[in-house]
Amino acid sequence: MKRGLSEVLAGNAYDPTRLVQILRGMMELEGYISPSVITEIAAALDLPRSAVEGVAGFYSFFETEPRGRYRVHFSDNITDELQGSVELRQRLLDAFHLELGEVSRDGRLSVKLTSCTGMCDQGPAMLVNGRPIARLTPARIGAICSLIRGGSPVDQWPENLFTVDTHLERADRLLSTPIPPGAAIDAALARGAAETLAVVRRSELRGRGGAGFGTGQKWTACAAAPGPDRYVVCNADEGEPGTFKDRVLLMHHADALIEGMTVAGLAIGARKGFIYLRAEYPFLKPTLEATLAARRAAGLLGKDIRGQRGFDFDVDLHMGAGAYVCGEETALLESLEGRRGIPRNRPPYPVTHGYLGRPTVVNNVETLIATAQIALFGDEWFRTLGTPRSAGTRVLSVSGDVARPGIYEYPFGVTVSQVLADAGAERTQAVQVSGPSGTLLARKEFGRRIAFEDVPSAGAFMVFDESRDMVRVVDNFARFFAHESCGFCTPCRVGTTLVKQMMGHLVAGQGSRRHLKDLARVSKVMKQTSQCGLGGTAGNPILDGLEKFEPAFYGRLPSLEVRPVFDLDASLAPAREATGRDDAGAHLDPERG
Ligand SMILES: Cc1cc2nc3c(=O)[nH]c(=O)nc-3n(C[C@H](O)[C@H](O)[C@H](O)COP(=O)(O)O)c2cc1C
Numbered sequence: 001m002k003r004g005l006s007e008v009l010a011g012n013a014y015d016p017t018r019l020v021q022i023l024r025g026m027m028e029l030e031g032y033i034s035p036s037v038i039t040e041i042a043a044a045l046d047l048p049r050s051a052v053e054g055v056a057g058f059y060s061f062f063e064t065e066p067r068g069r070y071r072v073h074f075s076d077n078i079t080d081e082l083q084g085s086v087e088l089r090q091r092l093l094d095a096f097h098l099e100l101g102e103v104s105r106d107g108r109l110s111v112k113l114t115s116c117t118g119m120c121d122q123g124p125a126m127l128v129n130g131r132p133i134a135r136l137t138p139a140r141i142g143a144i145c146s147l148i149r150g151g152s153p154v155d156q157w158p159e160n161l162f163t164v165d166t167h168l169e170r171a172d173r174l175l176s177t178p179i180p181p182g183a184a185i186d187a188a189l190a191r192g193a194a195e196t197l198a199v200v201r202r203s204e205l206r207g208r209g210g211a212g213f214g215t216g217q218k219w220t221a222c223a224a225a226p227g228p229d230r231y232v233v234c235n236a237d238e239g240e241p242g243t244f245k246d247r248v249l250l251m252h253h254a255d256a257l258i259e260g261m262t263v264a265g266l267a268i269g270a271r272k273g274f275i276y277l278r279a280e281y282p283f284l285k286p287t288l289e290a291t292l293a294a295r296r297a298a299g300l301l302g303k304d305i306r307g308q309r310g311f312d313f314d315v316d317l318h319m320g321a322g323a324y325v326c327g328e329e330t331a332l333l334e335s336l337e338g339r340r341g342i343p344r345n346r347p348p349y350p351v352t353h354g355y356l357g358r359p360t361v362v363n364n365v366e367t368l369i370a371t372a373q374i375a376l377f378g379d380e381w382f383r384t385l386g387t388p389r390s391a392g393t394r395v396l397s398v399s400g401d402v403a404r405p406g407i408y409e410y411p412f413g414v415t416v417s418q419v420l421a422d423a424g425a426e427r428t429q430a431v432q433v434s435g436p437s438g439t440l441l442a443r444k445e446f447g448r449r450i451a452f453e454d455v456p457s458a459g460a461f462m463v464f465d466e467s468r469d470m471v472r473v474v475d476n477f478a479r480f481f482a483h484e485s486c487g488f489c490t491p492c493r494v495g496t497t498l499v500k501q502m503m504g505h506l507v508a509g510q511g512s513r514r515h516l517k518d519l520a521r522v523s524k525v526m527k528q529t530s531q532c533g534l535g536g537t538a539g540n541p542i543l544d545g546l547e548k549f550e551p552a553f554y555g556r557l558p559s560l561e562v563r564p565v566f567d568l569d570a571s572l573a574p575a576r577e578a579t580g581r582d583d584a585g586a587h588l589d590p591e592r593g
């Protein structure tokens with residue numbers, strides 16, 4: 001067996017559900033996953049070779065061919081782009097006479113793009129062998145080039161290169177109310193599981209991961225589902241470009257998070273939990289592991305927690321491997337079970353058929369911290385902040401054209417203009433709330449409020465001033481979705497690629513009115529027919545951009561008479577022929593039916 005592989009397999013108990021962790025282990029050892037390693041892993045885990053190969057090929061941080069000894073992933077996020085990431089990347093490539101995607105001839109360096117590193121408040125950023133380096137400047141790139149030329153191992157590079165800053169700019173209740181370890185668990189134990197569920201329901205806490213589903217309802221449905229085993233999963237995947245608040249919560253509030261997971265375990269009757277941590281945050285692993293160990297030692301995890309006989313609960317840490325779609329809860333569960341992160345058909349929902357087909361609650365980091373506070377201070381306390389339909393506070397990740405990027409916590413209901421003023425934004429033309437999948441707001445909408453009933457937010461708040469080209473911004477989002485689509489369903493796989501191509505034509509000055517029309521049509525089709533939320537939201541920036549920044553889009557057309565280079569409707573003719581349909585509904589443009 002390949003050197004090191006048996007240790008990696010043993011370290012993961014030869015457990016097929018830990019396949020993603022096993023492949024991560026081999027990436028760390030060898031820098032890529034060779035065909036022979038795939039064969040050996042398949043044999044050792046008693047899996048078909050194709051299953052292991054499929055997983056190795058799915059995640060963008062897994063390589064199945066040799067890459068450079070230094071593997072660089074440059075962030076392609078728009079806020080990094082605004083701060084000069086493209087020029088810095090080119091500087092690195094030029095220094096080694098390399099093209100993007102290539103491996104240098106001496107096998108030393110390879111450079112690729114990654115969608116976002118979660119460092120939007122301190123970009124431009126990149127990852128070297130998985131470790132983030134933020135605040136890139138020409139001088140930092142120069143220093144990195146010297147280290148690579150000198151052959152210095154990455155773990156011997158100066159530690160200050162890898163420092164990740166916190167940038168906490170505004171704390172409200174969630175960030176400023178400490179929970180003494182065990183206090184929320186004690187309060188939940190005193191109330192009992194049923195009353196804890198009732199308190200979380202009465203708090204009207206809604207999930208902070210995006211969809212805003214009622215946490216109390218979710219937990220109650222899970223508790224009521226039949227079956228002996230239940231699970232609590234913390235979604236710490238944080239893949240949405242522009243979002244980095246979970247990074248800060250995990251760094252500074254890990255205890256409260258695990259307290260919240262333990263309260264969830266008590267409330268739904270689970271004995272096991274998982275934290276699914278974004279691959280870009282390996283520097284958080286030691287903090288989380290130390291917190292878990294300290295809590296085990298203090299009797300806050302493990303058997304008979306707080307001396308309560310039969311109350312057993314523990315938490316495993318599971319790292320992702322670079323796939324935005326794995327933030328979608330069913331894709332996340334697939335990944336946790338050691339498979340490719342393809343979203344499942346729903347229903348059934350995870351509350352009845354989740355991890356290993358058992359009832360499971362999946363919650364965002366911020367949601368779970370809020371549940372610990374609710375368990376300790378009660379539902380009324382929680383509801384005193386926010387709006388009638390959005391209780392509590394929202395932690396925002398503010399980035400882009402602002403004087404003070406960072407973390408800002410507000411009670412729900414804060415206006416967009418208030419956040420802009422606090423962050424020192426000037427001459428702002430647009431704000432992208434909730435990342436590319438969210439809402440693009442134009443200046444006349446800055447009086448709107450961050451709340452589920454007005455502008456919902458999964459935490460990202462990206463600011464663009466008047467100097468920015470909004471077509472380029474939307475083009476960046478289009479590339480993001482095309483890169484991250486898992487390819488499982490046709491509307492998203494084909495739609496995101498078409499949108500990326502059409503946006504590319506527009507940016508290159510080869511667009512036409514027809515492109516604009518087709519962009520809107522394809523975006524709507526994706527919204528209506530995609531399997532999961534990725535495809536369902538991939539058209540949002542296009543539709544918002546066309547509606548709110550129409551002059552910028554029309555301004556990119558070289559001539560209003562230019563013919564499109566690709567006729568989408570005509571390209572669907574074979575499909576119409578195969579189905580024997582040629583009516584209006586079978587055309588993208590009903591007038592052509
Ligand atoms: C493409 C996609 C990516 C997502 N990424 C995340 C994520 O990174 N973190 C998260 O908490 N929720 C994410 N979600 C939402 C989850 O599917 C799920 O709704 C959430 O984890 C539930 O937790 P909550 O109820 O606490 O919000 C994503 C959804 C989609 C469709």
Ligand code: SF4
Nearest residue numbers: 486488489492532535
């Ligand atoms: S919508 Fe996109 S990401 Fe979701 S299942 Fe379909 S192809 Fe995959």
